[in-house]
Amino acid sequence: MTDTAHILVVDDHRDIRDLIGRYLRQHGYRVTLAADGKEMRKLLADEIMPDLVVLDLMMPGEDGLSLCRWLRESHDMPVVMLTALGEETDRIIGLEMGADDYLAKPFNPRELLARIKAVLRRAQSLPTGRKRPLAGGEVCFDRWILDRNRHELRNDDDMVMPLSAGEFALLNAFVEHPRMVLTRDQLLDITKGREAAPFDRSIDNQVSRLRKKIEPDPKNPVIIKTVWGGGYMLTVDAVSQ
Structure with a gap:
């Protein structure tokens, strides 16, 4: 499934967003791009249902943590978070909000691809039933x-x-x-x-x-x-x- 999986990339930096999109498409993925949380919510409301979301942490307006929390509450799809901060506390907070993995900018696209493959494989290999993280600490x-x-x-x-x-x-x-x-x-x-x-x-x-x-x-x-x-x-x- 990973060869045809649909990835939604949400990042306010157009260069990064486009770079990720091109790289993933070169590796056989279907890719949809969104510039912010508002655009992401609209795509999901229009029943564009990706297999995984690559989500930037630091965005103007609604940030990645809030969006990740909303995704966990309303959808059943893995999330890989991106951040320019790279701080341990931010990584922990992101994972607590329900992110499945976390990658600090700047990053090698090959590493992001490897993380995406691992998260998709993990999500698909789990038994049926609850797959998403429990709410609360x-x-x-x-x-x-x-x-x-x-x-x-x-x-x-x-x-x-x-x-x-x-x-x-x-x-x-x-x-x-x-x-x-x-x-x-x-x-x-x-x-x-x-x-x-x-x-x-x-x-x-x-x-x-x-x-x-x-x-x-x-x-x-x-x-x-x-x-x-x-x-x-x-x-x-x-x-x-």
Whole structure:
């Protein structure tokens, strides 16, 4: 599908917008261009439904963060954000608003193409059901609360359980897809943006470490269960605070 996917590029800089459009078309994508949020909203209202949106963060009028939040609430399509700032805080805020990936300007068009391919592959490989990020910064599951703003996990007694970056990414993938079987390849793609190599056991190792932190009995897990021949599944509901 990535060879014929429809990409909507929203950027107020005409040179950048046109450059991205030409490059993506050269690589077989259908491309629609929009100069700002107003034009993007009009295109979507006219039922121009892209497979992915490349969205600039800093635009006059309605900025990219507001537009990304609106897209998350009203549409089901991946978003790759662009920004001239490149600040860590802006990247985190963009991802919290629901962006699937983030790229700082100036960027190599080849890198943007690679990000687009990875995000499309990830979106298409997920099982049916909820695919878009949960609203809000905190997600409750079992007796745990995952604070995605602070990258912090705490229990119902308000005790904080430290998480590594990999453990946080993995747990976030599970709460985004509760009661769904996620294969090792899917989990690796969601958390690291790459496919599993033969004999890659990194996901299994992280699941094991995560179970030691959240399971009542890690040797007999009931929250994250192994699905024989399939992968792993979060067996409880995950609810946004």
